[in-house]
Amino acid sequence: MRKLDTRSLQIFCAVATCLSFRQAAEQLHMTQPPLSRAVRDLEQRLGARLFERDTQRVALTPAGTALLPLAQHILGLLDAAEDTVRKAVSGEAQRDAGRDAGRHPAQAAAAGRAGRAGQPAPLPRLRLGLTTSVESGLFRPFTDALAASALLDLHFDSSPRLVAALRNGRLDAAVIALPTRSHELDVLPLGPQPMLAALPSAHPLARRRRLALGDLQGTPLFWFERARQPAFFDHCHKVFRRHRFAPVFLREPHDHHVLLGDIAAGRGVALLPASFAALRRKGVAYRALDEGAELAVGLGLASAGTHPALAALREQARRVLGGERPA
Numbered sequence: 479m480r481k482l483d484t485r486s487l488q489i490f491c492a493v494a495t496c497l498s499f500r501q502a503a504e505q506l507h508m509t510q511p512p513l514s515r516a517v518r519d520l521e522q523r524l525g526a527r528l529f530e531r532d533t534q535r536v537a538l539t540p541a542g543t544a545l546l547p548l549a550q551h552i553l554g555l556l557d558a559a560e561d562t563v564r565k566a567v568s569g570e571a572q573r574d575a576g577r578d579a580g581r582h583p584a585q586a587a588a589a590g591r592a593g594r595a596g597q598p599a600p601l602p603r604l605r606l607g608l609t610t611s612v613e614s615g616l617f618r619p620f621t622d623a624l625a626a627s628a629l630l631d632l633h634f635d636s637s638p639r640l641v642a643a644l645r646n647g648r649l650d651a652a653v654i655a656l657p658t659r660s661h662e663l664d665v666l667p668l669g670p671q672p673m674l675a676a677l678p679s680a681h682p683l684a685r686r687r688r689l690a691l692g693d694l695q696g697t698p699l700f701w702f703e704r705a706r707q708p709a710f711f712d713h714c715h716k717v718f719r720r721h722r723f724a725p726v727f728l729r730e731p732h733d734h735h736v737l738l739g740d741i742a743a744g745r746g747v748a749l750l751p752a753s754f755a756a757l758r759r760k761g762v763a764y765r766a767l768d769e770g771a772e773l774a775v776g777l778g779l780a781s782a783g784t785h786p787a788l789a790a791l792r793e794q795a796r797r798v799l800g801g802e803r804p805a
Contacts, residue, residue, distance in 0.1 A: 484556065486520045487549045489513060490528060494546050495715060496704065497536045497727055505704045505711075538726075546724040554719035602786040604628035607640035607652030611707060611775055612671055613734075613753035617653065620798040627794075628787035636706050641780065650785045653799065656776030657709040666792055668777040668800040671751035672770035678744045679763045690768040691723040698746035699725040700737060710775060714749075717772045738762050751775050 492502035493513070503510045521528050528542035538546065604624070608617050614634065621630055633643070637654040644652055644663055654660070656667065675689050683693055704711040718724070728746050731737045734757065741748060742761030751774075755764045767773070779795040781788060 482520075482523070484553070486516060486523075487553055489516045490520060490542075491546065491549050491553060491715075491719075493517060493529065493536065494538055494542060494549075494724070495701075495718075495727060499531070499536065501704060505708070543724075547722040550719035550724055551722045554716070554722075557716050557719065601627065601629050603631060604785065604787045604791065605631045605633065605648070605650045606791075607633045607635060607643060607649045607654075609637045609640060609653055609655045609777075610634050611637060611655035611710070612751045612777070613756055615756050616671075616753040616799075620653075620794060623794045623798055624787070624791065627790035637710075638707065644780055644782050647782075650783075651779060651781040651788065651791055653795070654778055654780050655707060655710055656778045657713050658707065658778075659709055660778075660780055663780045663782050666779040666781075666795060668779060668795055670771070670774040670776045671753055673749045673767055673773040673775070674752050674755060674770060675747060675765045675767050676738070676741055676750050676754065677747040677763055677765065678741055679761050680744065681747070681763070684763040684765065686765065688766045688768065691718070691721050694747055695723065695725060697725065698728050700730040700740065700746050700748040701727045702730045706732075714773055717769060720772075721769060735759075749773065 489502070489506065492505050493499060496502045496505065499510055499514060499517075503513045506513065517529065524541070524545075526541040527539050528545065530537045530539055606621075606624075608614070621632065624630060633640070633649065633652075635643070637652075637658040640649065640652040640654050641658060641660055641663065643649040645661060653668070654665070656665075675683075675694065677684055677694075677697075681697075683689055683697075686693075702711065730748065731740065734750075734754065737748060738757060738759040740746065742759055749767070750764075752770075777799055779792060779799075781791075785791075
């Protein structure tokens with residue numbers, strides 16, 4: 479038997495978590511035929527079928543179920559090694575940047591020129607994107623505070639789509655979920671949203687006040703498709719590997735009210751940002767999660783270029799979404 483290799487384990491874990499050869503191939507930036515060949519080769523090396531697959535579904539066999547937490551643990555160790563080196567390099571770069579701080583002039587020379595004629599200037603129109611990764615009610619105090627400094631044109635969408643709209647000039651700024659590939663955009667990090675467990679009120683685990691990922695191991699977990707939020711999907715699965723968490727994944731509905739209805743009906747559980755606890759639904763219980771901070775979705779204010787309301791936007795974002803007082 480040839481020894482296992484890292485690439486084979488990555489391919490196996492991608493298919494096992496997506497339960498879709500097509501989505502796994504997209505996640506790994508490869509086409510489906512070589513991925514299928516790699517899975518068959520791995521099964522031949524191990525002498526066991528890892529997946530039951532037909533035109534309708536893909537499911538783990540008992541052998542695949544046994545291999546998944548071990549494979550995730552091995553990949554998690556590799557992730558940890560890379561993170562250790564990356565943090566060491568990042569710390570050195572930050573020290574170098576600190577020595578260079580203050581060399582560039584401030585870029586706010588035009589701030590005092592507005593309104594010199596003594597007349598109040600008309601409010602600028604601000605095309606603002608807001609991520610659908612968190613509950614929309616979280617943004618209401620933020621947008622209410624902005625109403626005094628700009629006429630808002632709001633757009634709700636997934637973070638990758640908001641980034642694309644910013645780069646194409648269709649938005650002036652956007653609050654996006656982090657991590658997200660932001661390309662060359664300027665991103666102001668804001669407050670994190672720890673993840674909570676949402677489960678049926680009748681579930682035995684709902685009697686506890688706090689849960690861990692391991693408690694949910696045997697329960698079907700609603701999970702989003704990688705295409706909706708690739709960077710955050712990869713971040714979460716890195717945490718899953720670190721904790722050897724390998725649940726049975728269910729396709730998460732796009733509409734969160736439908737998702738909560740499925741949870742209330744006992745079809746599975748979900749991990750959701752803390753803001754979703756504001757969505758009260760009979761039959762659904764929210765519980766704190768030990769790994770909630772590790773899985774947290776961050777918020778960031780992304781912008782490109784300049785806009786008359788950008789300074790007020792950043793100030794309100796820090797104060798309302800970042801929990802900071804304005805400078």
